[in-house]
Amino acid sequence: MDKRTKLIITAKRLFSEHGFYGTATARIAREAGVSNGILFHYFPTKDLLIKAMFFDVKDRLFDYSVGQVYKGATLKESIYTLWLAAVEFNLENANDFEFIRQFETSPFYRTETELEHRYVQLCLELIDKGIEEGQFKQIPAMLIFKSISAQVETTVRFLKMNNMVLDDVEFTHRLFEMAWDSLAK
Amino acid sequence: MDKRTKLIITAKRLFSEHGFYGTATARIAREAGVSNGILFHYFPTKDLLIKAMFFDVKDRLFDYSVGQVYKGATLKESIYTLWLAAVEFNLENANDFEFIRQFETSPFYRTETELEHRYVQLCLELIDKGIEEGQFKQIPAMLIFKSISAQVETTVRFLKMNNMVLDDVEFTHRLFEMAWDSLAK
């Protein structure tokens, strides 16, 4: 594995365990098995490392979930697929989940940053379509997106807190309906 | 105003602007107009200052909202009252809002901490009643509470992002229905 990747993986683990400010760059390098200085070759500042990691997570979430939405699906089916994929991804990648939670409440986070990402754009397009077709409440698309995201986060947090996995289809559906009902007309 | 209060208010403002780690204790004291050392007279460590502030906010939210719930109200009315009070409180107290968001994604936060607070207990009792009476979905009360809280947060964040206030009753209702629908049967 190349050093840049080693750094990202190690940083994510440490950030998720100890937070951005509880994790010294020197420690990231040490636990990644590389030298102190090389971190700043790949990421000129700690802030840029953090931002690079944000896009890394969003990219992987995009790759993981978008392929699962099939063409002929209904709107609800598509949203369900994306919702489920997001929950699964966060459950399986605990460090990514924690990292994103922290990132979004940190001063690094700017809304514009997120808007630019194709994952968000894909979701917004889907929601816009749903609003036009009258399937969703008359509420700004961005609010609906944020609301579902928040519910994904809440769900994941709850499942983790109780050491649960998504093996019960019945229960999974009920969780999704909760999110769906909040935005469907 | 006594120095302890000055410190709490100043700390909340600075924390909400620059984060816990972006705010030096020396700066809090300076901007509060008190000496460096007195901060540690009232709050032996920075961590304890942060935790004390958490309970300060929860106390004030409790005082603000609980009085508004009147006796004869239906369950939905009570939940609406609490939901609205929470949104209003967070809109009116921007620093408290930002502070709590940061606190809950920080290592200071422990779920048990929150459970002990009477505000949370009050909400859980109400939700439990709703579940027993069959008005809510068959989902753990804590998950419902967390879900509504997340939606309150999302709502507040959205309103602030768009410089909106809750003066349009129609729109306010629509926002609440979104939360309500997600948990009502």
Place this chain on the structure above:
Amino acid sequence: MDKRTKLIITAKRLFSEHGFYGTATARIAREAGVSNGILFHYFPTKDLLIKAMFFDVKDRLFDYSVGQVYKGATLKESIYTLWLAAVEFNLENANDFEFIRQFETSPFYRTETELEHRYVQLCLELIDKGIEEGQFKQIPAMLIFKSISAQVETTVRFLKMNNMVLDDVEFTHRLFEMAWDSLAK
């Protein structure tokens, strides 16, 4: 007990356990059960507190030991009495012992300080007489005094380290002979 005495006793215990710099004045006051400020009423600075304690110990050592030297005693008997009294005093007053040890290696200690004390003067007179009478080696009296003092300290430290007391007269004598031999002709 008056507050001044309480402070001295508490300070001695804390100094002997944690050292001068490991003991905050605020802690001395707290554990003595008096207010923070009153300490500085009796002892304007921490340094003066420490110096006052030094004289307190020397005074008590003087009172304890001098009375035991009887008039008609030979030089060796008198020295033995003083030596034994010093060892006993230090064994019985562990805090005083530790305090003095620290004091004498600290920047507070000035030789002149000690010279002024009647206990030291008494000892020096005795030694001077021994030198004049030819019972002691031709070595400066102050050196002899310091040498015996060092051996008292070493003896006490050794007895404490091995949890011993001076109940074996035979052994006690052997210890004293060690000191005596080092200075007798």
Place this chain on the structure above:
Amino acid sequence: MDKRTKLIITAKRLFSEHGFYGTATARIAREAGVSNGILFHYFPTKDLLIKAMFFDVKDRLFDYSVGQVYKGATLKESIYTLWLAAVEFNLENANDFEFIRQFETSPFYRTETELEHRYVQLCLELIDKGIEEGQFKQIPAMLIFKSISAQVETTVRFLKMNNMVLDDVEFTHRLFEMAWDSLAK
């Protein structure tokens, strides 16, 4: 000279002049002509710096004195050589002398620490032999060692106090006899 050595030398001078607690780490670095931070690169804490210095002094004392003891020497000659070497070393290295005095009355010092050092072991072996051969009094070897050490310290302190050096062989011998007599049968 490398920075680690510069730090040790400067620290020893400052500690001997102003004590451990009267010497700020920042000052050590400044006067050593290195940066503040590098001190903690070599010595993670001030305590470890102090402990490292203790072993540095003991090592140098060992190197200085042991080579002077020649094979065929009698016990008394060997002890004399070590005694003289120790006195000389302490006279010539005033900062080492002061440092050790402070260290041994500080909370850093633990008896076990010292026992492990080869210098101490060498001395104890010699004393043990003297006891077996009946040349020394029937007193624990460790007590004899501590006693001689205390007399070395007393002697050095006395010589320094009076601005004397060991140029008078006659006087030097008399000083040694004082120590020797205290332990010889």
Place this chain on the structure above:
DNA sequence: TATGAATGAGCGTTCATTCAT
């Protein structure tokens, strides 16, 4: 690319001392 020693500003905290009451 890569190392790791080196920098130095900054931080949380301590504590002797002062002062209003």
Place this chain on the structure above:
DNA sequence: TATGAATGAACGCTCATTCAT
């Protein structure tokens, strides 16, 4: 005498970042 809140300089230590190699 007595209190204890208040002061503020100082300290040990951290850490993002730089730089010589």
